[in-house]
Amino acid sequence: MTVRIKPACRLTLCIFASCPPDMIRVTFSLLLLSLLSFVSIVTATPPARVTLCSTACPADSDTVGAAYFTTNEPSGNYLVSATIDNNGILAPFEAVYTEGTGAHGVRPDAIGPLDALFSQGSVGVSNTQKFVANVNAGSHTITVFAINGANPASLEMIGQPVSSGGEFPTSLVINEAGNRICAVNGGKVNGVSCYTFVPGIGLIPLENTIRSLNLNQTTPATGPANTPSQIYFSPDETQLIVSVKAGFLAVWDINPDGSLSNNFKTIPGGILPFSLLYVPGKNAIIASDPGVGYDIFDVDTNTTATFEIPGQTLTCWSVYSKESGNFYMVDVGVSTISEVHVTDTLSSSIVKQYTLGTDGPIDSAVASVDKQDFIISLAANATGLTVLHVNGPAAATIHQRLDLAALAEAANLPLHSSNLQGMATFIRK
Ligand SMILES: *[C@@H]1O[C@H](CO)[C@@H](O)[C@H](O)[C@H]1NC(C)=O
Ligand SMILES: *[C@@H]1O[C@H](CO)[C@@H](O)[C@H](O)[C@H]1NC(C)=O
Numbered sequence: 332m333t334v335r336i337k338p339a340c341r342l343t344l345c346i347f348a349s350c351p352p353d354m355i356r357v358t359f360s361l362l363l364l365s366l367l368s369f370v371s372i373v374t375a376t377p378p379a380r381v382t383l384c385s386t387a388c389p390a391d392s393d394t395v396g397a398a399y400f401t402t403n404e405p406s407g408n409y410l411v412s413a414t415i416d417n418n419g420i421l422a423p424f425e426a427v428y429t430e431g432t433g434a435h436g437v438r439p440d441a442i443g444p445l446d447a448l449f450s451q452g453s454v455g456v457s458n459t460q461k462f463v464a465n466v467n468a469g470s471h472t473i474t475v476f477a478i479n480g481a482n483p484a485s486l487e488m489i490g491q492p493v494s495s496g497g498e499f500p501t502s503l504v505i506n507e508a509g510n511r512i513c514a515v516n517g518g519k520v521n522g523v524s525c526y527t528f529v530p531g532i533g534l535i536p537l538e539n540t541i542r543s544l545n546l547n548q549t550t551p552a553t554g555p556a557n558t559p560s561q562i563y564f565s566p567d568e569t570q571l572i573v574s575v576k577a578g579f580l581a582v583w584d585i586n587p588d589g590s591l592s593n594n595f596k597t598i599p600g601g602i603l604p605f606s607l608l609y610v611p612g613k614n615a616i617i618a619s620d621p622g623v624g625y626d627i628f629d630v631d632t633n634t635t636a637t638f639e640i641p642g643q644t645l646t647c648w649s650v651y652s653k654e655s656g657n658f659y660m661v662d663v664g665v666s667t668i669s670e671v672h673v674t675d676t677l678s679s680s681i682v683k684q685y686t687l688g689t690d691g692p693i694d695s696a697v698a699s700v701d702k703q704d705f706i707i708s709l710a711a712n713a714t715g716l717t718v719l720h721v722n723g724p725a726a727a728t729i730h731q732r733l734d735l736a737a738l739a740e741a742a743n744l745p746l747h748s749s750n751l752q753g754m755a756t757f758i759r760k
């Protein structure tokens with residue numbers, strides 16, 4: 332059937348095969364055009380790299396290291412790097428596309444929109460193998476980037492993103508040798524999975540390492556309660572530990588071939604155990620705990636002590652400084668960092684508190700430059716970075732504040748305080 336409306340107008344209705352050949356050509360070209368524009372809308376890939384130092388990038392010779400965090404944006408996750416100079420001063424360098432997407436957890440308690448992943452450790456660094464790894468919570472993948480020896484803020488993706496072995500990955504850990512990574516998933520399909528890192532190739536899944544946490548969860552995760560917080564290796568790398576905000580640590584044994592015990596044991600304690608750090612020289616873990624302040628898990632005796640930080644609301648992150656020998660507990664709710672000293676007998680005290688205005692610090696990491704420690708915090712509420720100079724025990728000072736919002740806007744990089752997550756550092760040896 333051919334319905335000819337006007338012979339002059341070629342765009343008439345006809346069954347394809349019965350149309351005149353030039354009309355088929357026109358129709359075909361139009362189809363192809365619309366198909367192409369549809370494809371380009373759907374697959375509009377974010378730029379691979381966004382420069383953040385367009386006016387003046389620091390010289391390699393002035394750069395001793397770098398700090399890394401993610402935008403964790405659902406439209407495309409970027410790993411952002413900043414150079415660190417020998418005075419511990421940061422300068423944003425670039426943002427590289429992870430070929431993955433970020434995500435934001437669901438918060439029925441409506442405490443606030445910051446801390447999208449309810450986690451510490453969404454970005455990690457291997458000093459030994461010189462790479463950065465990050466989770467992509469929206470695309471359920473992990474990406475690795477090689478760190479450039481001359482400028483550690485300059486990154487190159489290794490291989491392709493790999494599946495996280497579950498849904499909504501939120502934290503990862505890298506072993507000392509830099510040849511093994513494990514990650515924890517906090518979504519509907521939750522639990523851990525491990526990989527071998529091969530230089531130049533990337534991550535290869537390790538057999539018998541996908542293990543469930545058996546949490547009744549959703550994708551994205553609903554939290555912060557009842558979600559995993561951080562994944563960690565014991566110092567001898569024979570145990571894999573995950574803090575769960577349901578009052579326990581989950582502990583798997585790691586077999587010599589890297590596979591994990593089928594089931595995890597639990598170390599109960601705390602209310603909402605969050606970030607994990609071993610107490611140096613002890614088989615004990617100090618965990619921040621937004622339910623109370625912090626907890627100390629004595630792994631040998633399977634006992635836990637809980638400590639209050641008066642006035643705290645959301646003490647979720649922590650770092651350790653060798654320079655001061657103390658722990659720093661980061662509270663986004665009251666924008667405060669509490670410096671905690673732990674004794675040989677695992678008793679502890681708050682030695683000093685630092686208030687950071689309305690910075691709203693979340694993920695943090697220490698950069699040691701010439702034996703001087705700098706605490707670099709992702710100041711989520713201020714959409715920036717806040718750097719503290721440790722200066723020994725109970726003597727930290729605010730060293731630098733950096734705004735990221737204006738910079739990202741000028742560079743056309745999607746970046747929002749509610750999504751920002753992760754912090755890791757690398758210092759050139
Ligand atoms: C999982 O959680 C949902 C929502 O809270 C609840 O309705 C459901 O009963 C839970 N399932 C199990 C097996 O506990
Ligand atoms: C620690 O003790 C609890 C009981 O309080 C027990 O359920 C758990 O299995 C113990 N964990 C280990 C690692 O022995």
Ligand SMILES: *[C@@H]1O[C@H](CO)[C@@H](O)[C@H](O)[C@H]1NC(C)=O
Pocket residue numbers: 663664665666688689690691712713
């Ligand atoms: C976040 O910043 C806003 C102003 O930008 C401020 O009103 C609010 O109190 C801050 N929140 C925290 C937790 O510091």
